[in-house]
Amino acid sequence: xxxxxxxxxxxxxxxxxxxxxxxxxxxxxxxxxxxxxxxxxxxxxxxxxxxxxxxxxxxxxxxxxxxxxxxxxxxxxxxxxxxxxxxxxxxxxxxxxxxxxxxxxxxxxxxxxxxxxxxxxxxxxxxxxxxxxxxxxxxxxxxxxxxxxxxxxxxxxxxxxxxxxxxxxxxxxxxxxxxxxxxxxxxxxxxxxxxxxxxxxxxxxxxxxxxxxxxxxxxxxxxxxxxxxxxxxx
Numbered sequence: 001x002x003x004x005x006x007x008x009x010x011x012x013x014x015x016x017x018x019x020x021x022x023x024x025x026x027x028x029x030x031x032x033x034x035x036x037x038x039x040x041x042x043x044x045x046x047x048x049x050x051x052x053x054x055x056x057x058x059x060x061x062x063x064x065x066x067x068x069x070x071x072x073x074x075x076x077x078x079x080x081x082x083x084x085x086x087x088x089x090x091x092x093x094x095x096x097x098x099x100x101x102x103x104x105x106x107x108x109x110x111x112x113x114x115x116x117x118x119x120x121x122x123x124x125x126x127x128x129x130x131x132x133x134x135x136x137x138x139x140x141x142x143x144x145x146x147x148x149x150x151x152x153x154x155x156x157x158x159x160x161x162x163x164x165x166x167x168x169x170x171x172x173x174x175x176x177x178x179x180x181x182x183x184x185x186x187x188x189x190x191x192x193x194x195x196x197x198x199x200x201x202x203x204x205x206x207x208x209x210x211x212x213x214x215x216x217x218x219x220x221x222x223x224x225x226x227x228x229x230x231x232x233x234x
Contacts, residue, residue: 007138010131016219019142020082020197021106023210024123027086028147030206032154033199034093034112037162038193044189045100056104061110065117074122078129081122083211088115094200097193098184107184130219132226167191192233 011017038058075081078140092112096105131139170190175184184193210216219226 004136006205007142010135010177011142014130015051015215016222017139019210019213019216020123020126020219021146023082023216024143024208025147025150026206027089027203029094029150029154029182030199030203031116032151033158033195034096035154036158037195038096039108040162041096041189041192041196042102042105044146044192045187046102050102054102054109057106057110058113059111062117064110065114065121066113069118074118074125076089077220078122079188079217082119082126083120083207085115085122087204087207088112088148089119090203091201093203094197097196097200100185100193110157126220129225130223133170162192162195164190166194168184170194 013022015193037053038054042054075084090111092108092115095108127140127143128136164177164179167188168174168187170181170192170193171177171188172186174186175182176194180194181190184190184197213223
C-alpha cells in the first residue's frame with residue numbers, strides 16, 4: 001500500500017501527468033465499445049466468414065501500428081501523437097456505426113487499431129521520459145490500474161445499453177425509427193451502430209477537452225525529462 005501511495009503521490013504532484021492519467025482512463029472506458037460490440041454488430045448483417053476477415057484486419061492493424069511505431073519512434077511532440085492518433089480512433093469509431101458496409105467497417109477497424117497502437121506508443125514513450133526510473137514501476141502500475149478499472153464498468157454499461165435500449169429503438173417500429181433511423185437506417189444492428197456513433201462523438205469531445213487543458217498540452221515543456229537519480233533528490 002505504501003508503494004501504491006508513493007506512485008499516486010508522484011503523479012498527483014504533476015498536474016500534466018495526472019491529466020494524462022484521467023484522459024487514458026476515459027479513452028479506455030470508451031474503447032470498450034469496439035471490443036465488446038464489433039462481433040455482434042457484424043453478425044447482425046453479414047456472415048461469419050466476413051467477421052473473420054474483419055477480425056483478422058484488426059490484428060493486422062495492431063501489427064502495422066506497432067511496426068510503424070518501432071521504425072518511426074513517434075512524433076517529435078509526443079503529446080501531439082497521443083491526441084492526434086486518439087482523434088483518428090474516435091473518427092474510426094464514429095465511422096463504424098454510420099453504414100452497415102463490411103468493406104468500410106473493415107477499413108475503419110484496421111485504422112482504428114493502427115491508431116490505438118500509435119497513440120499508446122506515444123503515451124508510453126512520454127511517461128517513460130517524464131517519470132523517474134525508480135518510480136516507473138509504481139507509477140505505471142497505478143496508471144494502468146485506474147485505466148483498466150474502467151474496462152469492466154464499460155462492459156457492464158455498453159452491452160445492455162446496446163441490446164436492450166438502442167436496438168429496440170431502431171427497429172422498424174422503434175421510437176427512433178422516424179428520426180435517427182432516417183439517417184443511419186433501421187433494422188438489426190442499427191442500435192449498435194448508434195452506440196458506435198455516440199461513442200465516437202464522446203471520444204472526440206474527450207480528445208478536444210484534453211488538448212485544451214494546458215497542463216496536458218504543455219506537459220513536455222513543463223516537466224523536465226526524468227534523470228536516473230531524480231528519485232534521490234525528491
